[in-house]
Amino acid sequence: MMAYQALYRVFRPQSFDDVVGQSHVTKTLQNAITQNKTSHAYLFSGPRGTGKTSAAKIFAKAINCENSTNGEPCNECDVCKGITDGSNPDVLEIDAASNNGVEEIRDIREKVKYAPTVSKYKIYIIDEVHMLSTGAFNALLKTLEEPPKHVIFILATTEPHKLPLTIISRVQRFDFKRITTQDIVQRMAYILNEEKITFDEKALMIIARAAEGGMRDALSLLDQVISYGSDEVSVQDALEITGSVAQNLLTDLVAAILNQDASLSMERLSSLLLEGKDPVRLVEDLLVFFRDILLYQKAPNLEETLERAVPDEPFRELAKSATASQIYKGVELLNKTTTQMRFSNHPGIYVEVAIVMLTQLEGGTQGDQGESSADVSALQSEVQELKRELAELKKLVASGARADNGKAEKVARPKKAAMNNSKSFKAPVGKINHVLDVAKKKDLQLIRGCWGELLSMLMASQAALLNDAEPVAASDDTFVLKFKHEIHCQMAMDNQSFVETVETSISKLTKTTYHFIGIPESQWFDVRENFLKTHNSGEEDESGEERSESALSDNDLFVGAAEKLVGADLLEIKE
Incomplete structure (x- = not known):
């Protein structure tokens, strides 16, 4: 009785046409043989089970065949038959894994x-x-570069990055690709028809996807399914052998996830794991299923691109309810989980954690999406309203430039009303008057001299508050800091941490302990003017140094005079 042979051995490709999914390689080799432009050395690289060794043997037959046609071997002559059964002494197949030494x-x-x-x-x-x-590579180098004219080397590997560059530079390299799911299905269907075995095409899809682009792996799995199911290839048998999950169960699980029902999701998951489903395969199935949902949403007419899903009614409903945000985040999370599971002895735990995390992803259902759209519409309306108001304000400002007092009053009134409605900042006038009373010009000059360095010491957010601020008066332990905008002054003085940071930094720079008092520009002009009215600007302190106006900024005095002449509304101050 003849021993049973595995399908991948029985149906090993015997011609270039039989090699599935590698037309870029087979076409080039056929043309080289036909045109007599073959190289002395080739490198076939690519994943396992993609036809590297088979292509090498077919090439050996085609180039030596006595009746070669269009670069294809006849498989009938003695040379072809000898190479096929391994009896030809001129075609030597060497396994480098067990013959890897220099000898x-x-x-x-x-x-x-x-x-x-x-x-x-x-x-x-x-x-x-x-x-x-x-050492073996080094011994091979010279022979590989200039072998005798009657010798051809064909190197095959799954890991070309491990080869020395000196070897790769001496060969013609062909990269074999992973075989597509559709090509694997077609090849399996051909084999089953030849063997007269009934099959379900959905079962072949499951097997092909589990093979991950390797024809040999696919045929090995097909062998197991045939043996398991008594010469019939069914979906259930394919699911059992590959450890994959039926689509209806996947649909139920994903529906529970998208509905953010953690309890139901865990029930579905537990039942699948109790049935003996492989956790790693389950996560891979979920990953591809999410991918199929996204592709179906974006291109429902390209059903042939779906790898795992069959577009039945439940799947279509699921694709309608899922949001793109949920799918993107789900794919990202499942991909991370796949990586983590490869290095764990307890992959089931990672699956359970991933399912719980999937149910908590933000993104919501279609209802949430509708609410989100409503919020966006409301925000857009507000933006448009603000733009309209801004345009009106610009017009009012332009009209104010013509010194129309009537219109200026109209502009000023709403502004004043708005200020009254908001919580305004009140500067401590008594403390500021005390600083002005004992102010000295040398202290103000000392602080102003290191102001730029102070800004560079602060964080960007802190320095931003002081961009439009300047010291305007100083005594030996306190200085007054004028802010252009009231809101900036309020933010600065309400932040105790900010105040301490500024005081500490200025004290380090000046070698003197200083505190500061903040005041908005609009209030500063009033405080300074009242102080000047009630104090003699020429009065001297005990040390003989002038106070008041001499201790104040010259710029401030000039600005105050200008305001009296033209009014604050028409005055624009530039440093």
């Missing part, structure tokens, strides 16, 4: 000089070439 490579170097016995070319296929030792 094995030296043996190859000794034998390459001999001419082939039955074929035109002697072909060396070195599989898993990245396993060679450094």
Whole structure:
């Protein structure tokens, strides 16, 4: 009785046309053979089960075939049959994982000089070439660069980054891609039809997705499903073998997640894990299912792009209710969970935590989205109203520039009313008068001299409050700080931490302990004017230094005089 052979061995590609999903490689090799432009060395790299070794053997047959047509082997001549069954002495397949020493490579170097016995070319296929030792690579270098004309090397590897650059530069490199789910399904359907086995195409989709782009893995899983289900490939058997979850169960679980029902979500998850579903596979299924929901929302006419989902009625309803925000955040969270599970001995815990976190994602349902849209509309209306009011204010300011007193009063009245309605800042006039009474010009000059350095010492948010502020009077322990805007003055003086920071910094710079009193510009002019009226500007203190006007800023005196002439409304002050 003949022993059973695995499907991937029985249906191994025997011609370039049989190689699935690698047309960019097979077409190039066929043209090279047809045009007699073959290289002396090739590197086939790519994931497992994508046809690297099969393509190498087909190439060996095609280049040596006695009846080659359009670069394809005939598979009928003695050379082709000998290479297929491994009896041809001129095609040597070497496993570098177990023959990775210098001695094995030296043996190859000794034998390459001999001419082939039955074929035109002697072909060396070195599989898993990245396993060679450094010494073996060095021994191979010269032979690989200039082998005899009758010798061709084909190196195959899943990890090309481990090869020395000196090797890669001496070969023609072909990168094999992961095979698409659709191509794998078509190949499996062809094989099952050849074997006369009934199947459900949905089951083939499940197997193909579980294979992750490897045809050999797909055919191995198909073998298991056939054995499990007594020569019939059904969806249920495919789910059992691959550890995947049926779509209706996935739909129920995702619906509970999107409805933010943690209790129901955990019930669905527990039942799946009790059935023996693989936690890692479950998270991968959820990840692809979220992806399918997003693609169906954006392009419902491209149903063939869906990998995991079948667009039935429950799936369509789910796609309508899900928001893009939920899907984006869900994909991000599931992707992180997949990475974490690879390094854990308890992947089930990560699944449970991920499900709970998914139910707590912000984004809400369609109702929430509607409320959010209403909020946005309200904000847009407010913005438009503010723009309209700003335009009116600009017009009023422009009309005020023509010194129309009547209009200026109209502008001023609303402003005054607005100030009365808001909570205004009241500067401590008594303390400020005391500072002015004992003010000295040298103290003011000392503080102003280091003001720029003070601003550079503060944090950006603190310095911003002082951008339009300036010291206007100072005694030996206190200075008056004028703020252009009342709101800035109030914010500064209400923040005790800010006050302490400024006082500490100015004391470090001046080597003198100073406190400060804040006052808005509008109040400062009144306080200063009243002080000047009630005090003799020429009076001297005990030390003989002038007070009052001499201790005040010259700029302040000039501004005060200008205000009396033209009025505060028409005056614009520039530093």
